[in-house]
Amino acid sequence: MSKTLSVAAIQNGTVIDHIPAGQAFRIIYLLRLLDKHLQVTVGLNLPSKRSKLKDLMKIKNYILTKDQANEITIFAPTATINVINDFEVTEKIITTLPTSIACIFICPNPVCISRTEPVDSFFYIEEQGKQVFLSCKYCEKTVDRNEIEVRI
Amino acid sequence: MIENRLYGRDIISTRELDLSQIEQILQTTSALKAQPLPDLLKGKIIAHCFFEPSTRTRLSFETATLRLGGNVIGFSNDESLSIKKGETLYDTMQVIANYADLLIIRHRQEGAARLVADMTTKPVINAGDGANQHPTQALVDLFTIYECQNRLDGLALALVGDLKYSRTIHSFLEICTLYDIRLFLVAPDVLTLPENFCNLLKKKGVRFSFHQSLEEVVQKVDILYMTRIQQERLNEAENKKLEKQLVLTQAILANAKPNLKILHPLPRISEIDISVDHTPFAHYFEQAANGVYVRQALLALLLNKELPFMSQSS
Numbered sequence: 001m002s003k004t005l006s007v008a009a010i011q012n013g014t015v016i017d018h019i020p021a022g023q024a025f026r027i028i029y030l031l032r033l034l035d036k037h038l039q040v041t042v043g044l045n046l047p048s049k050r051s052k053l054k055d056l057m058k059i060k061n062y063i064l065t066k067d068q069a070n071e072i073t074i075f076a077p078t079a080t081i082n083v084i085n086d087f088e089v090t091e092k093i094i095t096t097l098p099t100s101i102a103c104i105f106i107c108p109n110p111v112c113i114s115r116t117e118p119v120d121s122f123f124y125i126e127e128q129g130k131q132v133f134l135s136c137k138y139c140e141k142t143v144d145r146n147e148i149e150v151r152i
Numbered sequence: 153m154i155e156n157r158l159y160g161r162d163i164i165s166t167r168e169l170d171l172s173q174i175e176q177i178l179q180t181t182s183a184l185k186a187q188p189l190p191d192l193l194k195g196k197i198i199a200h201c202f203f204e205p206s207t208r209t210r211l212s213f214e215t216a217t218l219r220l221g222g223n224v225i226g227f228s229n230d231e232s233l234s235i236k237k238g239e240t241l242y243d244t245m246q247v248i249a250n251y252a253d254l255l256i257i258r259h260r261q262e263g264a265a266r267l268v269a270d271m272t273t274k275p276v277i278n279a280g281d282g283a284n285q286h287p288t289q290a291l292v293d294l295f296t297i298y299e300c301q302n303r304l305d306g307l308a309l310a311l312v313g314d315l316k317y318s319r320t321i322h323s324f325l326e327i328c329t330l331y332d333i334r335l336f337l338v339a340p341d342v343l344t345l346p347e348n349f350c351n352l353l354k355k356k357g358v359r360f361s362f363h364q365s366l367e368e369v370v371q372k373v374d375i376l377y378m379t380r381i382q383q384e385r386l387n388e389a390e391n392k393k394l395e396k397q398l399v400l401t402q403a404i405l406a407n408a409k410p411n412l413k414i415l416h417p418l419p420r421i422s423e424i425d426i427s428v429d430h431t432p433f434a435h436y437f438e439q440a441a442n443g444v445y446v447r448q449a450l451l452a453l454l455l456n457k458e459l460p461f462m463s464q465s466s
């Protein structure tokens with residue numbers, strides 16, 4: 001039986017695999033990939049041996065920085081991030097959950113001062129068991145990662 | 153000379169205060185209560201920026217400033233400010249920070265005090281930001297408990313009423329985690345303590361339990377901390393249902409421990425019957441009076457590298 005890739009291979013760039021299903025678009029906004037006018041191919045709800053369904057993303061001719069790779073773990077702690085050179089994996093980026101993140105998210109608390117004043121949002125990140133929580137530096141509200149909104 | 157651990161600092165959230173700083177605030181409050189020092193803020197200008205109404209907090213801060221010889225500038229609402237013309241809080245406070253030596257801010261938006269503290273090198277005190285924090289009230293509560301019970305470790309406290317929205321409770325809980333305090337949380341389901349605070353208590357190893365009535369806990373506690381149900385947070389049906397629930401009367405206190413003291417950050421609505429005022433348990437007006445001494449201590453510590461009684465052995 002012939003084996004066909006759901007998402008076409010890239011010659012050079014970064015492949016982010018094993019993204020929890022439904023999180024790929026948040027990662028696109030998180031990494032500002034649309035602003036960078038990069039060629040990104042995305043597979044959604046692909047079959048996965050690990051977790052039934054997964055998302056997959058291939059970014060052509062762009063290597064994620066270590067910080068960007070770490071930011072991905074907020075939404076996709078189980079993702080694998082591989083650097084591709086001439087169709088081969090040449091580096092597996094080891095990620096760690098960042099302790100804080102600035103500018104990227106919008107505080108979901110409607111009365112948080114960061115929503116109305118000209119300041120950058122800032123969240124402290126904490127892992128409790130398998131859950132990731134973000135705590136706003138300003139209003140101190142702690143929210144689950146699924147409640148957070150990425151600034152578009 | 154004892155190091156002043158608060159000099160030049162901000163008081164934004166109780167979660168940032170460590171045990172040694174809190175102990176210093178308690179000791180300084182006791183010292184200033186015993187021996188007034190009217191020149192500690194001489195020549196200093198304190199900006200009292202109250203963007204929303206306040207009675208006790210604003211007036212106690214003003215009294216504290218004046219009793220220490222400081223000068224007050226500020227406002228008690230935002231009606232006369234350029235904010236009404238569209239100026240940002242950031243710009244408004246940037247300007248005021250140039251006029252004053254210390255800024256006190258109360259604002260309806262959560263995180264407002266943090267924003268101001270980040271913007272200026274002058275010390276900033278959070279006098280309440282929305283439903284988030286009210287650190288100076290928490291310190292007033294702690295001092296009052298320490299003063300009336302002569303200890304903090306080993307006490308049993310009941311927190312009663314609105315545990316969901318009360319910023320005073322949220323600030324106070326953070327401090328409780330630093331002591332060996334047993335908590336009884338008495339609230340209707342709709343106003344129970346938010347999950348993140350329960351997680352904090354668990355993480356810090358604080359013993360706590362949930363209860364629905366005052367009768368369940370009154371015999372077991374040293375402090376009964378009552379709070380107002382914020383009617384604006386609930387719908388009419390919920391308010392009506394809660395109106396007579398969790399009302400403290402003299403009869404409920406029949407089996408109380410002799411050392412029990414009742415606290416309330418005030419204003420009270422109907423949660424403490426007026427007959428309780430005349431019992432030896434009522435302590436909320438003494439608590440309000442302590443507001444001035446604790447705020448004097450904070451102003452003195454933030455603006456003076458050394459204080460006269462710091463050279464004395466502790």
